Amino acid sequence: MIGAEAIVKCLEAEGVQYVFGYPGVAICPFYNSILDSDIRTILVRTEQNAAHSASGVARLTDKPGVCAVTSGPGATNIITGIATAYADSIPLVVITGQVNSELLGSDVFQEADITGAVESFVKYSYLVRNADDIPRIFKEAFYIANSGRKGPVLIDIPFDIQNAAVKKFEYPESVNLRTYKPTVKGNSAQIKKVIKELAKAKKPIICIGGGVQLGNAEEVVLDFAEKHGIPMVTTMMGIGTIPTNHPLHFGMVGNNGKPYANKAMNESDVLLMVGARVADRAVSQPDLLMKGKILIHIDVDPAEIGKNAVSSIPLVGDCKNIFEDLAKENLTMDCSDWVYTLNQYKKELKIVRHPNSEYVDPEHFITALTEKMDDDSVYVADVGQNQIFSCAYAQIKNGRFLTSGGMGTMGYSIPAALGAKLAKPERQVVAVCGDGSFQMSMMELATFRQHNIQAKIIVFNNSFLGMVREYQHYTYKDHYSVVNLDGSPNLEKLVSAYDFDYLRLDNNKDATKIINKFLKDKNNVLLEVMIDPMDLVK
């Protein structure tokens, strides 16, 4: 057996079903060996999208997504995808080919120091020096990627190591990492303190971050909130954790969130932040977050606690484990007055939009679309104004809402939707992007076609990089610079070249009809939605 075959055996042992990537000579031994396996290889059209597709798989299967690219430009191209996964704590195992070991450091053709380059965007990285280390390294990589605070792990494998003989292949049963032991169980004294504070609370609130889904704690958290009638808000990464229309759900917080959600969080007396970083975008007024309240911060990553806000009760551990422990404690609470107040805020602070009737109103469209979508469908939002509209108006039932929250990487939705659809072919998957983000990933239409993966793509066309235009509108008094998307392709002609069906929606009137047609289409389909170029999210 050679190194490349050993890698494939490791992936099989981990139950990997798909590898996204782009070959080059330095990764050819691996791509040669994988032909003998049942693992499906998906050729994307640019390396960054291999990581986004793997992210789609990871988010729907709770296992690391896997991609494999070549050395040099292949490796550097995938960095943005790795950084995107890192910012949202998505587990990936990224394999990069590398030049021959003896040439390392000599700047030969297609050599890039990728382990050095990704250092700040990976949870860990390996440069394989010996083919016999492959089983141990892969076992560790999958474990590190998918435990504790999840994240991407990169394995750089020189060409000669892929071709080197492996003496004996034995995939380890367990990992033995002397220096890595993530905390799972919450400290019991801290748990008692949380219960004590909750028992006294008049205006408690739970803020759900992306960590709740990453920790598979959706049910325990929701059960706890329902049992005690505690209202909830979410961060952007927390959207979809609980149904949008849940009576205890008061929307997304942050500077692009619902005003009543921010008010709820700011006025609360006990705030439980669960699996959330308290990042700048999620907190509209960080000072209010700590003022006059008990902040309980639950996170698996001790470094997140106290980084952006000083918590009164830090609680490190896996949030599923912690909520299971919290549920065992005796606790009586009555938050009905507080929930009544929040419902009043919800009515009073509703944002009323004044849409231009000559175009489609994003609020009307997204509400109608998500009402018609299947209960367990997957909504993949891109980045830009379209993302803010999606966050604000998507009605998620028992499905999922995927987006690039931390890094805000344009072009995420199409490749991520491809991965999600591949992982869950029985579920409806819809990518929603803008005309800017679409053009960052439109090369992947071919990938859907080549691999028979059903594409449902919606493009909000406002002929602008809307989010930046909006910023220039407010900050530079409409002094627009480099935001006009003139020259964009005719989408009908473009998608017909890939045998996609094409639909177009010009105004609200036909929305229901076109949405039905779009969702029922069995073919690959793109729906172009005409948005007022001057529309604003705020």
Add this chain to the structure above:
Amino acid sequence: MQTKVFQVLADNTSGVISRIASLFSRRGYNIESITAGVTADPRYSRVTIVSSGTSEALEQIEKQLAKLIDVKVVTELAPEDSVYRELALVKVKVSPDQRQNIIAITDIFRGKIVDVAPECLIIEITGGISKIDKFIELLNGYEILELARTGTAGLSRGIENVTYLP
């Protein structure tokens, strides 16, 4: 701003120091000195880092260091419970009439003259950061040709705080 000395026990593998150093640079933490060497157990390295910052920043530094996969333990070496030492080699230009004076200063600081050349001396001096700073200060009137400082290495005092490794 405060200064803290951290002791990091990490896996003795390639790339550990670069991971630690890059953590400081990318997060904008101050690093005043860093020293590293293998421990009695060759599987581990001991890294002593002197860093300064606000108490929040220093708390983050400790947590971010602990988060590195290769890092086993991070502890603060508090001044009252620890011993710190640094070694410095100082090459000083000396004229024949200055030589005795320099030797006298060196003796007071329990330093050693480790090299003598017609126009210069190399002095080896060991001690805490402030001792070395003071010694260099006293050489103010002389021309220091070259100075090499190792950075602080430290250990906790007594048997209570020994970090045993599995």
